[in-house]
Amino acid sequence: MIKVLIVEDDLGVARINQRFVEKIGGLQVVGIATDEEQSKEQLEIFEPDLVLLDLYFPDMHGLQLLQHIRLRHRHTDVIIITAAKELDTVREAIRGGVFDYIIKPVIFNTFAEKMKNYILFRKNIEQGNRQVDQEQVDLLLLRRPQEKIPISDLPKGIDKLTLEKITLYLEQSNAAFTVEDICVRIGSSRTTARRYLEYLVSVGKLKADVSYGTVGRPERIYRTVN
Known part of the structure:
Protein backbone atom coordinates (compact mmCIF):
# COMPACT_ATOMS: atom_id res chain seq x y z
CA MET A 1 0.00 0.00 0.00
CA GLU A 126 10.07 -0.04 -8.21
CA GLN A 127 10.00 -2.87 -10.76
CA GLY A 128 12.97 -4.69 -12.18
CA ASN A 129 16.63 -3.72 -12.14
CA ARG A 130 18.14 -0.48 -10.91
CA GLN A 131 18.97 0.42 -14.50
CA VAL A 132 16.46 1.87 -16.94
CA ASP A 133 16.05 2.19 -20.69
CA GLN A 134 15.19 5.39 -22.57
CA GLU A 135 11.46 4.65 -22.52
CA GLN A 136 11.44 4.38 -18.73
CA VAL A 137 13.46 7.59 -18.39
CA ASP A 138 10.96 9.40 -20.62
CA LEU A 139 8.08 8.18 -18.50
CA LEU A 140 9.79 9.22 -15.28
CA LEU A 141 10.50 12.71 -16.61
CA LEU A 142 6.95 13.11 -17.82
CA ARG A 143 5.68 11.96 -14.41
CA ARG A 144 2.58 10.71 -16.21
CA PRO A 145 3.08 7.06 -17.13
CA GLN A 146 0.40 5.90 -19.50
CA GLU A 147 -1.29 2.57 -19.92
CA LYS A 148 0.07 1.11 -23.15
CA ILE A 149 -2.06 -0.45 -25.87
CA PRO A 150 -1.12 -4.17 -25.89
CA ILE A 151 1.06 -4.97 -28.89
CA SER A 152 -1.22 -7.88 -29.75
CA ASP A 153 -4.08 -5.38 -30.25
CA LEU A 154 -2.22 -3.24 -32.78
CA PRO A 155 -3.54 -3.50 -36.34
CA LYS A 156 -1.37 -4.27 -39.34
CA GLY A 157 0.75 -1.30 -40.38
CA ILE A 158 1.01 0.15 -36.84
CA ASP A 159 4.46 -0.37 -35.35
CA LYS A 160 4.78 -0.39 -31.54
CA LEU A 161 7.94 1.76 -31.35
CA THR A 162 6.68 4.37 -33.81
CA LEU A 163 3.35 4.55 -32.00
CA GLU A 164 5.06 5.07 -28.66
CA LYS A 165 7.27 7.79 -30.17
CA ILE A 166 4.21 9.66 -31.40
CA THR A 167 2.37 9.13 -28.11
CA LEU A 168 5.32 10.56 -26.18
CA TYR A 169 5.27 13.66 -28.39
CA LEU A 170 1.55 14.09 -27.75
CA GLU A 171 2.13 13.89 -23.98
CA GLN A 172 4.72 16.68 -24.20
CA SER A 173 2.52 19.08 -26.18
CA ASN A 174 -1.01 20.27 -25.43
CA ALA A 175 -1.24 22.33 -28.63
CA ALA A 176 -3.21 21.36 -31.72
CA PHE A 177 -1.08 19.87 -34.49
CA THR A 178 -1.19 18.67 -38.09
CA VAL A 179 0.14 15.73 -40.05
CA GLU A 180 3.13 17.87 -41.05
CA ASP A 181 4.00 18.46 -37.38
CA ILE A 182 4.23 14.71 -36.82
CA CYS A 183 6.24 14.24 -40.03
CA VAL A 184 8.86 16.66 -38.73
CA ARG A 185 8.82 15.14 -35.25
CA ILE A 186 9.33 11.48 -36.24
CA GLY A 187 10.85 11.91 -39.71
CA SER A 188 8.12 10.07 -41.58
CA SER A 189 6.09 10.55 -44.75
CA ARG A 190 2.66 12.22 -44.68
CA THR A 191 1.03 8.87 -45.42
CA THR A 192 2.70 7.19 -42.45
CA ALA A 193 2.00 10.05 -40.05
CA ARG A 194 -1.66 10.20 -41.13
CA ARG A 195 -2.06 6.43 -40.64
CA TYR A 196 -0.89 6.64 -37.02
CA LEU A 197 -2.92 9.75 -36.22
CA GLU A 198 -6.09 8.23 -37.64
CA TYR A 199 -5.44 5.08 -35.62
CA LEU A 200 -5.16 7.18 -32.43
CA VAL A 201 -8.44 8.89 -33.36
CA SER A 202 -10.10 5.49 -33.80
CA VAL A 203 -9.07 4.34 -30.30
CA GLY A 204 -10.15 7.59 -28.66
CA LYS A 205 -6.71 9.06 -27.91
CA LEU A 206 -7.11 11.97 -30.35
CA LYS A 207 -9.91 13.98 -31.88
CA ALA A 208 -9.76 15.57 -35.32
CA ASP A 209 -11.40 18.68 -36.75
CA VAL A 210 -11.32 20.19 -40.22
CA SER A 211 -9.77 23.64 -40.66
CA TYR A 212 -9.47 25.76 -43.78
CA GLY A 213 -6.13 27.43 -44.47
CA THR A 214 -5.45 30.77 -46.11
CA VAL A 215 -6.02 29.31 -49.59
CA GLY A 216 -9.25 27.62 -48.54
CA ARG A 217 -7.92 24.06 -48.59
CA PRO A 218 -9.31 21.77 -45.87
CA GLU A 219 -6.81 20.37 -43.37
CA ARG A 220 -7.28 18.02 -40.44
CA ILE A 221 -6.25 19.45 -37.07
CA TYR A 222 -5.61 16.96 -34.26
CA ARG A 223 -5.95 17.46 -30.51
CA THR A 224 -5.42 15.14 -27.57
CA VAL A 225 -8.48 13.92 -25.71
CA ASN A 226 -8.41 15.02 -22.04
Missing part, protein backbone atom coordinates in the same frame (compact mmCIF):
# COMPACT_ATOMS: atom_id res chain seq x y z
CA ILE A 2 1.14 3.55 -0.78
CA LYS A 3 1.05 5.62 2.42
CA VAL A 4 -0.62 9.02 1.96
CA LEU A 5 -0.45 12.04 4.28
CA ILE A 6 -3.01 14.80 3.73
CA VAL A 7 -1.85 18.31 4.68
CA GLU A 8 -4.85 20.65 4.57
CA ASP A 9 -5.95 23.31 7.09
CA ASP A 10 -9.67 22.88 6.27
CA LEU A 11 -10.60 19.64 8.01
CA GLY A 12 -13.78 19.28 5.93
CA VAL A 13 -11.80 19.44 2.69
CA ALA A 14 -9.23 17.05 4.17
CA ARG A 15 -11.98 14.50 4.91
CA ILE A 16 -13.27 14.78 1.34
CA ASN A 17 -9.77 14.15 0.02
CA GLN A 18 -9.49 11.19 2.38
CA ARG A 19 -12.72 9.69 1.00
CA PHE A 20 -11.44 10.21 -2.52
CA VAL A 21 -8.20 8.41 -1.68
CA GLU A 22 -10.04 5.53 -0.04
CA LYS A 23 -12.06 4.93 -3.21
CA ILE A 24 -8.85 4.15 -5.10
CA GLY A 25 -7.11 0.84 -4.53
CA GLY A 26 -3.49 0.74 -3.49
CA LEU A 27 -3.56 3.91 -1.37
CA GLN A 28 -3.90 4.30 2.40
CA VAL A 29 -4.34 7.57 4.32
CA VAL A 30 -2.04 7.40 7.34
CA GLY A 31 -2.68 10.88 8.70
CA ILE A 32 -4.22 14.33 8.33
CA ALA A 33 -2.25 17.44 9.34
CA THR A 34 -3.76 20.92 9.54
CA ASP A 35 -0.73 23.07 10.40
CA GLU A 36 3.06 23.19 10.16
CA GLU A 37 3.78 21.48 13.48
CA GLN A 38 1.43 18.57 12.80
CA SER A 39 2.79 18.23 9.26
CA LYS A 40 6.42 17.91 10.32
CA GLU A 41 5.54 15.61 13.20
CA GLN A 42 3.50 13.24 11.03
CA LEU A 43 6.15 13.24 8.31
CA GLU A 44 8.61 11.91 10.90
CA ILE A 45 6.18 9.38 12.39
CA PHE A 46 4.53 7.94 9.30
CA GLU A 47 7.24 8.43 6.65
CA PRO A 48 4.57 8.70 3.92
CA ASP A 49 5.19 7.84 0.30
CA LEU A 50 2.96 10.68 -0.89
CA VAL A 51 1.82 14.01 0.58
CA LEU A 52 -1.33 15.74 -0.70
CA LEU A 53 -0.42 19.34 0.10
CA ASP A 54 -2.46 22.53 0.18
CA LEU A 55 -0.58 25.82 -0.14
CA TYR A 56 -2.45 28.25 2.11
CA PHE A 57 -2.11 27.88 5.90
CA PRO A 58 -2.39 30.43 8.74
CA ASP A 59 1.13 29.60 9.99
CA MET A 60 3.01 28.71 6.79
CA HIS A 61 2.99 28.54 3.02
CA GLY A 62 2.81 25.07 1.53
CA LEU A 63 5.87 25.73 -0.63
CA GLN A 64 7.90 26.12 2.57
CA LEU A 65 6.80 22.63 3.65
CA LEU A 66 7.63 21.37 0.16
CA GLN A 67 11.21 22.60 0.64
CA HIS A 68 11.32 20.88 4.05
CA ILE A 69 10.14 17.62 2.47
CA ARG A 70 12.74 17.81 -0.28
CA LEU A 71 15.50 18.33 2.31
CA ARG A 72 14.40 15.93 5.07
CA HIS A 73 12.18 13.34 3.33
CA ARG A 74 13.73 12.78 -0.07
CA HIS A 75 11.75 9.60 -0.79
CA THR A 76 8.40 11.30 -0.20
CA ASP A 77 6.52 12.60 -3.25
CA VAL A 78 4.17 15.58 -3.23
CA ILE A 79 1.00 16.42 -5.13
CA ILE A 80 -0.26 19.97 -4.65
CA ILE A 81 -4.03 20.42 -4.19
CA THR A 82 -4.82 24.12 -3.99
CA ALA A 83 -6.87 27.05 -5.21
CA ALA A 84 -3.67 28.90 -6.17
CA LYS A 85 -3.67 29.54 -9.93
CA GLU A 86 -0.81 32.04 -10.17
CA LEU A 87 1.71 30.98 -12.81
CA ASP A 88 4.67 31.88 -10.59
CA THR A 89 3.33 29.64 -7.85
CA VAL A 90 2.86 26.74 -10.25
CA ARG A 91 6.38 27.23 -11.61
CA GLU A 92 7.89 27.30 -8.12
CA ALA A 93 6.02 24.14 -7.19
CA ILE A 94 7.26 22.36 -10.32
CA ARG A 95 10.83 23.52 -9.65
CA GLY A 96 10.41 22.22 -6.12
CA GLY A 97 9.82 18.75 -7.50
CA VAL A 98 6.08 18.17 -7.11
CA PHE A 99 4.70 15.14 -8.91
CA ASP A 100 1.49 16.90 -9.93
CA TYR A 101 -0.62 20.02 -9.32
CA ILE A 102 -4.42 19.90 -8.87
CA ILE A 103 -6.49 23.09 -8.78
CA LYS A 104 -9.50 23.25 -6.48
CA PRO A 105 -12.39 22.57 -6.56
CA VAL A 106 -11.36 18.95 -7.02
CA ILE A 107 -13.50 16.66 -9.17
CA PHE A 108 -13.20 13.00 -8.29
CA ASN A 109 -12.56 11.83 -11.86
CA THR A 110 -9.62 14.23 -12.17
CA PHE A 111 -8.36 13.24 -8.72
CA ALA A 112 -8.61 9.53 -9.53
CA GLU A 113 -6.73 9.98 -12.81
CA LYS A 114 -3.88 11.79 -11.03
CA MET A 115 -3.67 9.14 -8.32
CA LYS A 116 -3.69 6.28 -10.80
CA ASN A 117 -0.89 7.99 -12.72
CA TYR A 118 1.06 8.21 -9.48
CA ILE A 119 0.48 4.52 -8.72
CA LEU A 120 1.77 3.61 -12.19
CA PHE A 121 4.75 5.89 -11.63
CA ARG A 122 5.58 4.08 -8.39
CA LYS A 123 5.30 0.70 -10.06
CA ASN A 124 7.55 1.85 -12.88
CA ILE A 125 10.38 2.93 -10.57
Whole structure:
Protein backbone atom coordinates (compact mmCIF):
# COMPACT_ATOMS: atom_id res chain seq x y z
CA MET A 1 0.00 0.00 0.00
CA ILE A 2 1.14 3.55 -0.78
CA LYS A 3 1.05 5.62 2.42
CA VAL A 4 -0.62 9.02 1.96
CA LEU A 5 -0.45 12.04 4.28
CA ILE A 6 -3.01 14.80 3.73
CA VAL A 7 -1.85 18.31 4.68
CA GLU A 8 -4.85 20.65 4.57
CA ASP A 9 -5.95 23.31 7.09
CA ASP A 10 -9.67 22.88 6.27
CA LEU A 11 -10.60 19.64 8.01
CA GLY A 12 -13.78 19.28 5.93
CA VAL A 13 -11.80 19.44 2.69
CA ALA A 14 -9.23 17.05 4.17
CA ARG A 15 -11.98 14.50 4.91
CA ILE A 16 -13.27 14.78 1.34
CA ASN A 17 -9.77 14.15 0.02
CA GLN A 18 -9.49 11.19 2.38
CA ARG A 19 -12.72 9.69 1.00
CA PHE A 20 -11.44 10.21 -2.52
CA VAL A 21 -8.20 8.41 -1.68
CA GLU A 22 -10.04 5.53 -0.04
CA LYS A 23 -12.06 4.93 -3.21
CA ILE A 24 -8.85 4.15 -5.10
CA GLY A 25 -7.11 0.84 -4.53
CA GLY A 26 -3.49 0.74 -3.49
CA LEU A 27 -3.56 3.91 -1.37
CA GLN A 28 -3.90 4.30 2.40
CA VAL A 29 -4.34 7.57 4.32
CA VAL A 30 -2.04 7.40 7.34
CA GLY A 31 -2.68 10.88 8.70
CA ILE A 32 -4.22 14.33 8.33
CA ALA A 33 -2.25 17.44 9.34
CA THR A 34 -3.76 20.92 9.54
CA ASP A 35 -0.73 23.07 10.40
CA GLU A 36 3.06 23.19 10.16
CA GLU A 37 3.78 21.48 13.48
CA GLN A 38 1.43 18.57 12.80
CA SER A 39 2.79 18.23 9.26
CA LYS A 40 6.42 17.91 10.32
CA GLU A 41 5.54 15.61 13.20
CA GLN A 42 3.50 13.24 11.03
CA LEU A 43 6.15 13.24 8.31
CA GLU A 44 8.61 11.91 10.90
CA ILE A 45 6.18 9.38 12.39
CA PHE A 46 4.53 7.94 9.30
CA GLU A 47 7.24 8.43 6.65
CA PRO A 48 4.57 8.70 3.92
CA ASP A 49 5.19 7.84 0.30
CA LEU A 50 2.96 10.68 -0.89
CA VAL A 51 1.82 14.01 0.58
CA LEU A 52 -1.33 15.74 -0.70
CA LEU A 53 -0.42 19.34 0.10
CA ASP A 54 -2.46 22.53 0.18
CA LEU A 55 -0.58 25.82 -0.14
CA TYR A 56 -2.45 28.25 2.11
CA PHE A 57 -2.11 27.88 5.90
CA PRO A 58 -2.39 30.43 8.74
CA ASP A 59 1.13 29.60 9.99
CA MET A 60 3.01 28.71 6.79
CA HIS A 61 2.99 28.54 3.02
CA GLY A 62 2.81 25.07 1.53
CA LEU A 63 5.87 25.73 -0.63
CA GLN A 64 7.90 26.12 2.57
CA LEU A 65 6.80 22.63 3.65
CA LEU A 66 7.63 21.37 0.16
CA GLN A 67 11.21 22.60 0.64
CA HIS A 68 11.32 20.88 4.05
CA ILE A 69 10.14 17.62 2.47
CA ARG A 70 12.74 17.81 -0.28
CA LEU A 71 15.50 18.33 2.31
CA ARG A 72 14.40 15.93 5.07
CA HIS A 73 12.18 13.34 3.33
CA ARG A 74 13.73 12.78 -0.07
CA HIS A 75 11.75 9.60 -0.79
CA THR A 76 8.40 11.30 -0.20
CA ASP A 77 6.52 12.60 -3.25
CA VAL A 78 4.17 15.58 -3.23
CA ILE A 79 1.00 16.42 -5.13
CA ILE A 80 -0.26 19.97 -4.65
CA ILE A 81 -4.03 20.42 -4.19
CA THR A 82 -4.82 24.12 -3.99
CA ALA A 83 -6.87 27.05 -5.21
CA ALA A 84 -3.67 28.90 -6.17
CA LYS A 85 -3.67 29.54 -9.93
CA GLU A 86 -0.81 32.04 -10.17
CA LEU A 87 1.71 30.98 -12.81
CA ASP A 88 4.67 31.88 -10.59
CA THR A 89 3.33 29.64 -7.85
CA VAL A 90 2.86 26.74 -10.25
CA ARG A 91 6.38 27.23 -11.61
CA GLU A 92 7.89 27.30 -8.12
CA ALA A 93 6.02 24.14 -7.19
CA ILE A 94 7.26 22.36 -10.32
CA ARG A 95 10.83 23.52 -9.65
CA GLY A 96 10.41 22.22 -6.12
CA GLY A 97 9.82 18.75 -7.50
CA VAL A 98 6.08 18.17 -7.11
CA PHE A 99 4.70 15.14 -8.91
CA ASP A 100 1.49 16.90 -9.93
CA TYR A 101 -0.62 20.02 -9.32
CA ILE A 102 -4.42 19.90 -8.87
CA ILE A 103 -6.49 23.09 -8.78
CA LYS A 104 -9.50 23.25 -6.48
CA PRO A 105 -12.39 22.57 -6.56
CA VAL A 106 -11.36 18.95 -7.02
CA ILE A 107 -13.50 16.66 -9.17
CA PHE A 108 -13.20 13.00 -8.29
CA ASN A 109 -12.56 11.83 -11.86
CA THR A 110 -9.62 14.23 -12.17
CA PHE A 111 -8.36 13.24 -8.72
CA ALA A 112 -8.61 9.53 -9.53
CA GLU A 113 -6.73 9.98 -12.81
CA LYS A 114 -3.88 11.79 -11.03
CA MET A 115 -3.67 9.14 -8.32
CA LYS A 116 -3.69 6.28 -10.80
CA ASN A 117 -0.89 7.99 -12.72
CA TYR A 118 1.06 8.21 -9.48
CA ILE A 119 0.48 4.52 -8.72
CA LEU A 120 1.77 3.61 -12.19
CA PHE A 121 4.75 5.89 -11.63
CA ARG A 122 5.58 4.08 -8.39
CA LYS A 123 5.30 0.70 -10.06
CA ASN A 124 7.55 1.85 -12.88
CA ILE A 125 10.38 2.93 -10.57
CA GLU A 126 10.07 -0.04 -8.21
CA GLN A 127 10.00 -2.87 -10.76
CA GLY A 128 12.97 -4.69 -12.18
CA ASN A 129 16.63 -3.72 -12.14
CA ARG A 130 18.14 -0.48 -10.91
CA GLN A 131 18.97 0.42 -14.50
CA VAL A 132 16.46 1.87 -16.94
CA ASP A 133 16.05 2.19 -20.69
CA GLN A 134 15.19 5.39 -22.57
CA GLU A 135 11.46 4.65 -22.52
CA GLN A 136 11.44 4.38 -18.73
CA VAL A 137 13.46 7.59 -18.39
CA ASP A 138 10.96 9.40 -20.62
CA LEU A 139 8.08 8.18 -18.50
CA LEU A 140 9.79 9.22 -15.28
CA LEU A 141 10.50 12.71 -16.61
CA LEU A 142 6.95 13.11 -17.82
CA ARG A 143 5.68 11.96 -14.41
CA ARG A 144 2.58 10.71 -16.21
CA PRO A 145 3.08 7.06 -17.13
CA GLN A 146 0.40 5.90 -19.50
CA GLU A 147 -1.29 2.57 -19.92
CA LYS A 148 0.07 1.11 -23.15
CA ILE A 149 -2.06 -0.45 -25.87
CA PRO A 150 -1.12 -4.17 -25.89
CA ILE A 151 1.06 -4.97 -28.89
CA SER A 152 -1.22 -7.88 -29.75
CA ASP A 153 -4.08 -5.38 -30.25
CA LEU A 154 -2.22 -3.24 -32.78
CA PRO A 155 -3.54 -3.50 -36.34
CA LYS A 156 -1.37 -4.27 -39.34
CA GLY A 157 0.75 -1.30 -40.38
CA ILE A 158 1.01 0.15 -36.84
CA ASP A 159 4.46 -0.37 -35.35
CA LYS A 160 4.78 -0.39 -31.54
CA LEU A 161 7.94 1.76 -31.35
CA THR A 162 6.68 4.37 -33.81
CA LEU A 163 3.35 4.55 -32.00
CA GLU A 164 5.06 5.07 -28.66
CA LYS A 165 7.27 7.79 -30.17
CA ILE A 166 4.21 9.66 -31.40
CA THR A 167 2.37 9.13 -28.11
CA LEU A 168 5.32 10.56 -26.18
CA TYR A 169 5.27 13.66 -28.39
CA LEU A 170 1.55 14.09 -27.75
CA GLU A 171 2.13 13.89 -23.98
CA GLN A 172 4.72 16.68 -24.20
CA SER A 173 2.52 19.08 -26.18
CA ASN A 174 -1.01 20.27 -25.43
CA ALA A 175 -1.24 22.33 -28.63
CA ALA A 176 -3.21 21.36 -31.72
CA PHE A 177 -1.08 19.87 -34.49
CA THR A 178 -1.19 18.67 -38.09
CA VAL A 179 0.14 15.73 -40.05
CA GLU A 180 3.13 17.87 -41.05
CA ASP A 181 4.00 18.46 -37.38
CA ILE A 182 4.23 14.71 -36.82
CA CYS A 183 6.24 14.24 -40.03
CA VAL A 184 8.86 16.66 -38.73
CA ARG A 185 8.82 15.14 -35.25
CA ILE A 186 9.33 11.48 -36.24
CA GLY A 187 10.85 11.91 -39.71
CA SER A 188 8.12 10.07 -41.58
CA SER A 189 6.09 10.55 -44.75
CA ARG A 190 2.66 12.22 -44.68
CA THR A 191 1.03 8.87 -45.42
CA THR A 192 2.70 7.19 -42.45
CA ALA A 193 2.00 10.05 -40.05
CA ARG A 194 -1.66 10.20 -41.13
CA ARG A 195 -2.06 6.43 -40.64
CA TYR A 196 -0.89 6.64 -37.02
CA LEU A 197 -2.92 9.75 -36.22
CA GLU A 198 -6.09 8.23 -37.64
CA TYR A 199 -5.44 5.08 -35.62
CA LEU A 200 -5.16 7.18 -32.43
CA VAL A 201 -8.44 8.89 -33.36
CA SER A 202 -10.10 5.49 -33.80
CA VAL A 203 -9.07 4.34 -30.30
CA GLY A 204 -10.15 7.59 -28.66
CA LYS A 205 -6.71 9.06 -27.91
CA LEU A 206 -7.11 11.97 -30.35
CA LYS A 207 -9.91 13.98 -31.88
CA ALA A 208 -9.76 15.57 -35.32
CA ASP A 209 -11.40 18.68 -36.75
CA VAL A 210 -11.32 20.19 -40.22
CA SER A 211 -9.77 23.64 -40.66
CA TYR A 212 -9.47 25.76 -43.78
CA GLY A 213 -6.13 27.43 -44.47
CA THR A 214 -5.45 30.77 -46.11
CA VAL A 215 -6.02 29.31 -49.59
CA GLY A 216 -9.25 27.62 -48.54
CA ARG A 217 -7.92 24.06 -48.59
CA PRO A 218 -9.31 21.77 -45.87
CA GLU A 219 -6.81 20.37 -43.37
CA ARG A 220 -7.28 18.02 -40.44
CA ILE A 221 -6.25 19.45 -37.07
CA TYR A 222 -5.61 16.96 -34.26
CA ARG A 223 -5.95 17.46 -30.51
CA THR A 224 -5.42 15.14 -27.57
CA VAL A 225 -8.48 13.92 -25.71
CA ASN A 226 -8.41 15.02 -22.04
